Amino acid sequence: MNLEELRKLREKGQREMMQRSDNAKYRIVVGMGTSGIAAGAREVLTTFIEEINSRKIKDVVVMQTGEKGYSSKEPVVEVFVHEEKEPVVYGNINPEKAKRIVTEHIVGGVIVEDYQVVFGD
Amino acid sequence: MDFYNYYALLYIDDSTVAAGVKEFEEILKRKLAAADLLNSVKVLETGSSGLKDYGIGLSVYPGDIHYGNLSTADIDEIINEHFIKGRVVTRLIVKPPEEQFRTSELGPQDVRLQNRIVLSLSGVIDPENIFEYFAEHGYEAIGKILEEKVSPEKVVGIIKNSGLQGRGGAGFPTGLKWDFTRKAEGNQKYIICNADEGEPGTFKDRLILEGNPHLVLEGMLIAGYATGAAKGYIYIRGEYDLSIKRMEKALSQAYEYNLLGHNLFGSGFSFDIEIKKGAGAYVCGEETSLIESMEGKRGIPRLKPPFPGTHGLKGSPTVVNNVETLANIAPILLKGAEWFRSFGTKSCPGTKVFTILGDVRYTGIVELPMGTTLRQIIYGYGGGMREQRSLKAVHLGGTSGAVFDESMLDIPLDYDSVRNHGGMLGSGAILVLSNTVNMRDYLESVLLFFKHESCGKCVPCRIGTARLYDMVKLLETSDNKELILNEMDKLSETMNKTSFCPLGQSLKFPVQSIHQYFGDEILRS
Numbered sequence A: 001m002n003l004e005e006l007r008k009l010r011e012k013g014q015r016e017m018m019q020r021s022d023n024a025k026y027r028i029v030v031g032m033g034t035s036g037i038a039a040g041a042r043e044v045l046t047t048f049i050e051e052i053n054s055r056k057i058k059d060v061v062v063m064q065t066g067e068k069g070y071s072s073k074e075p076v077v078e079v080f081v082h083e084e085k086e087p088v089v090y091g092n093i094n095p096e097k098a099k100r101i102v103t104e105h106i107v108g109g110v111i112v113e114d115y116q117v118v119f120g121d
Numbered sequence B: 001m002d003f004y005n006y007y008a009l010l011y012i013d014d015s016t017v018a019a020g021v022k023e024f025e026e027i028l029k030r031k032l033a034a035a036d037l038l039n040s041v042k043v044l045e046t047g048s049s050g051l052k053d054y055g056i057g058l059s060v061y062p063g064d065i066h067y068g069n070l071s072t073a074d075i076d077e078i079i080n081e082h083f084i085k086g087r088v089v090t091r092l093i094v095k096p097p098e099e100q101f102r103t104s105e106l107g108p109q110d111v112r113l114q115n116r117i118v119l120s121l122s123g124v125i126d127p128e129n130i131f132e133y134f135a136e137h138g139y140e141a142i143g144k145i146l147e148e149k150v151s152p153e154k155v156v157g158i159i160k161n162s163g164l165q166g167r168g169g170a171g172f173p174t175g176l177k178w179d180f181t182r183k184a185e186g187n188q189k190y191i192i193c194n195a196d197e198g199e200p201g202t203f204k205d206r207l208i209l210e211g212n213p214h215l216v217l218e219g220m221l222i223a224g225y226a227t228g229a230a231k232g233y234i235y236i237r238g239e240y241d242l243s244i245k246r247m248e249k250a251l252s253q254a255y256e257y258n259l260l261g262h263n264l265f266g267s268g269f270s271f272d273i274e275i276k277k278g279a280g281a282y283v284c285g286e287e288t289s290l291i292e293s294m295e296g297k298r299g300i301p302r303l304k305p306p307f308p309g310t311h312g313l314k315g316s317p318t319v320v321n322n323v324e325t326l327a328n329i330a331p332i333l334l335k336g337a338e339w340f341r342s343f344g345t346k347s348c349p350g351t352k353v354f355t356i357l358g359d360v361r362y363t364g365i366v367e368l369p370m371g372t373t374l375r376q377i378i379y380g381y382g383g384g385m386r387e388q389r390s391l392k393a394v395h396l397g398g399t400s401g402a403v404f405d406e407s408m409l410d411i412p413l414d415y416d417s418v419r420n421h422g423g424m425l426g427s428g429a430i431l432v433l434s435n436t437v438n439m440r441d442y443l444e445s446v447l448l449f450f451k452h453e454s455c456g457k458c459v460p461c462r463i464g465t466a467r468l469y470d471m472v473k474l475l476e477t478s479d480n481k482e483l484i485l486n487e488m489d490k491l492s493e494t495m496n497k498t499s500f501c502p503l504g505q506s507l508k509f510p511v512q513s514i515h516q517y518f519g520d521e522i523l524r525s
């Protein structure tokens, strides 16, 4: 390993992340830290994958990340929409709610406000 | 985010509008502006009528004070007494609202608005994919140091200049600690990452370990290079299953890309890292007990000095650093000591990761500049108290920290100022207790913990923790509670002076502060 190789790895990583958001209209990111998993994030992640597959939706990727710190809102799910920088943040998600997010937000294009985390100013 | 000393909630509905709430609000705001209070008092409108049948109603947080039947003539008094002098206007107080009302403006804090250093990528990248760390300039700090042949002295100098202090509790300057080990004689030196996180109510290291394991590995590599160590260990709390798994994965990836192992970046510097699992004793988070336990012995503290910096693992010079401390290293090397100093206070630069738990609306983890106040964290980030309870006490810094009452909410949280106020910042745990908590019961649970976790090596702590527990039980029934409380102060003071390690030494903080701030309640009960 040298700095030059490391630079290439960095560019590769950056490219991959770019492509991911270029190719996918929606990116669903599930927080998979201990709090999230304890609150059911694994089931939520599986539900998203199953729903996306069974409905044969093409331009969506489902990913995992660590924990942000919103413990009281776990499982936390973020939906990144292709053109927009900031994600929609959903809190206290379970498999049922995940299905509704797929139907209404991913397929229908309408944010499910009922589950959205309202932030302080 | 702006922080306010007070949030004043006005109830706007048909009946209050009829009573003239709009005019009231306008005058209130004008008078607040005239008194130059717009930056410290935030007036919010809320729709639901929380104070039914009380005409114009105003609720003030923190404090959960509810004023009712107000007229514009009361405004001056509320401003002068409550908002300026902090004195509640009792004659205007009415019963608290019965309905749950929303204070949506006080929601959990959006992490994107926090100043994050160590958590900047936790919950953002995929921790199991090293490419996501590469994409964020991962391993560039160590790469540059090695390839550009920056000397170990220089690296230690940068950490010294940054003013970084250990985040494991004691706040010891990290650069100084590294310098002791760098200068110490020894064929073999070690870096130990203290990931035992045994402090009740503290989960900050877990977020880093799970969310961005490579950041910790890079910090250890830099520490190794700076001090001349070739071997590192991560001592992870055994219950942290996911942290261990993610760390194992990160290690194998780092080896795969030659970021660990032999002759890194062609510099001749070699470094290996191994994971050790802790077995769940609180005292094993203390660095010398941790080392004993790593050596396969019973986890009990060693006499200091000599310190681990010169005589640590297997008698060799050893740096023991907390996870959060190590997570600050690569960012400091990449962005510079000056940049780091732009966060926090002059004597305690940087950020601190706080765990907020207890009776707040939003429990969780935040990373904020050193010097942020308890009030800002509890009311800004924790969303205030849940279920309209009122705040009674805050146990700050972990079980062995002081327990404060509401009067201490404005002290800036950094190592120095908390110490000057008779407490300790410790691990950054902020346990918020509401008026539903009985303080004697609470002290009992704290003392039970210490009785259980005292390792038994020294008499003052072994006997002292047991006696303190007996005494707090006695407080329940005794008719000479004052005597018992005073004896508890004395005993904890003796333990402070005579115990072998900080476990027994620091018990005086919870014991004496609960007596100081909540003695009246205990005497009355």
Ligand SMILES: Cc1cc2nc3c(=O)[nH]c(=O)nc-3n(C[C@H](O)[C@H](O)[C@H](O)COP(=O)(O)O)c2cc1C
Pocket: B165, B166, B167, B168, B169, B170, B171, B172, B174, B177, B194, B195, B196, B197, B198, B199, B282, B283, B284, B285, B286, B287, B288, B320, B321, B322, B323, B325, B326, B501, B502, B503
């Ligand atoms: C009873 C006791 C428990 C401790 N538990 C921890 C712990 O869980 N994690 C930790 O990092 N430090 C813990 N410490 C502090 C360590 O002894 C040591 O100061 C710290 O790991 C040094 O790292 P730092 O300089 O990066 O803060 C504990 C100390 C005591 C006395």
